[in-house]
Amino acid sequence: MSSELEQIRQRYVESAGHLSQSIGLGRSLGQIFMHIYLSPEPQTLDDLTRELEISKGGASMAVRQLEQWGAVRRVWIKGRRKDYYEASEDFGRVIRKALLDVIGRRMEVTDGLIEDAEKVLAGKNNGDKDWKFMKRRIRKLRTFRDRARWIWDRSIVKLLLK
Amino acid sequence: MSSELEQIRQRYVESAGHLSQSIGLGRSLGQIFMHIYLSPEPQTLDDLTRELEISKGGASMAVRQLEQWGAVRRVWIKGRRKDYYEASEDFGRVIRKALLDVIGRRMEVTDGLIEDAEKVLAGKNNGDKDWKFMKRRIRKLRTFRDRARWIWDRSIVKLLLK
DNA sequence: CTGCGCGTTCAATCTATATTGAACGTATCA
DNA sequence: TGATACGTTCAATATAGATTGAACGCGCAG
CATH class of the missing domain: 1.10.287 (Helix Hairpins)
Structure with a gap:
């Protein structure tokens, strides 16, 4: 992939990281989603750890959270053993689920x-x-x-x- | 003031602290507001540092934030040099201002x-x-x-x- | 003018929580 | 049935950002 394209993606990844950090969700959650969202091909945990320089454990947990909110979905590629993830484009649904989850939890406190x-x-x-x-x-x-x-x-x- | 009453107030102060902590506003903001809200008399910075065991600097900054959101207002008591604060009961207005402030800022990012x-x-x-x-x-x-x-x-x- | 009693500031410190990574469980393939 | 290649867990660690407190400025009283 062209390095200029790569640069743009990196800027978005960084921004998404700052944003999700600022709303108290941790940096990697935003980074991971944005990376997957801007990737033409489904991504594996290894892709994430390599490209974003985060730990495998962290990637695993964040991806699971994103999956629960419907932000990414797991796709199987036959012949491959790894889990592949691609991004949803339905932001409305994602935000709704995340808000209901996060704020709902807070209201119970x-x-x-x-x-x-x-x-x-x-x-x-x-x-x-x-x-x-x-x-x-x-x-x-x-x-x-x-x-x-x-x-x-x-x-x-x-x-x-x- | 009766010590049983004091106990109830302390429980609320503690809870409010946890809540405001959990939404990323810091513990003392919630504690301070709840303490003032449940106090029959206007409170000074010294009252806050003594009752909540927080620093004067922190109390000063938190109170200013609460004032901006309309959660507390400064009242002058003639003959006294200190600033006295009492709580607003109009939660709707307070929450609205705080949300517009906090979320509005985030959207600009x-x-x-x-x-x-x-x-x-x-x-x-x-x-x-x-x-x-x-x-x-x-x-x-x-x-x-x-x-x-x-x-x-x-x-x-x-x-x-x- | 001087000293005192305030509130405020901000670099240093602390703490809540995000992140790491080694150890582990599990599924797949030969 | 191993051996291997994964994903997951969670105690240890790192870090963002909340809190502290000494130094400061300001205004009032004497």
Whole structure:
């Protein structure tokens, strides 16, 4: 492949790496996807370790993540023993799956905590000013949490499905 | 303040710290906001460093970030020299500002790269298979980038404004 | 003007997490 | 049934970036 073409690809790989790094997914995830996406031929783990200078273990894990999000798919080439990967062009689907996965996981983290505290607070219902304040704030927190979840489930997810 | 109340607050502070850490904002940002939010009285930087055991420098920077997002506001108490902070209850506005800030910044990162490469590719328009492939992929990338920006600007932002 | 009490800055340090790579399990081929 | 060529795992390591804290500037009180 022409070296000028190679240069362009490298620039994209680098950029994708920075981007995925900046959103907290690690550099190699973006690099790997972009490399596969800009490769005319399906790529193997060895191709990735060689071209991107990353470890085999890392490549293996990243590729599995990308596969779960539908960003790459495994293709079998008969006669070959290795796994070959090619990129999906359906970015919409990929982003949707990744968002649902990543953000959905994050929203679960907060579950449980608010309910627990509200139970304690309900028991201790004396007229104390500070307890009242705490109750009001935590009720407000819960209201917002519920609304956020609703918007996420009913509106954002729906929007992403288009 | 009752120590039981104090315990509840500490649990929330800890959780908020974990949450903000997990979304890549650092632990202290979440801790600080939650501490102020659950405090009946406006808090000073010294209060924060004492209660949360964080450095003054860090508290100063985090509070400034929270102020920019409208999550806390500075209040003057006459006769006092220190800055006092109290929390906003309008989470919707806060989240909106933070998202627009954080994600907006991220979307700018990718600008420029695609255009540059397309110019190079347009020049080298020979019939070569690999060049054609690269062109198609990058065009697709650009199409998606444009669509993503459109959805962000026209739909998500609009949704958040409610 | 001087000293003090603040908030801010930023190079040094620490830490959460991404990445590595040797050891391992597994499937394929002779 | 080995032998080999893979992909996977996970404890060890490296690194990005969050946090610290000493030095600083500024404004107010005396």
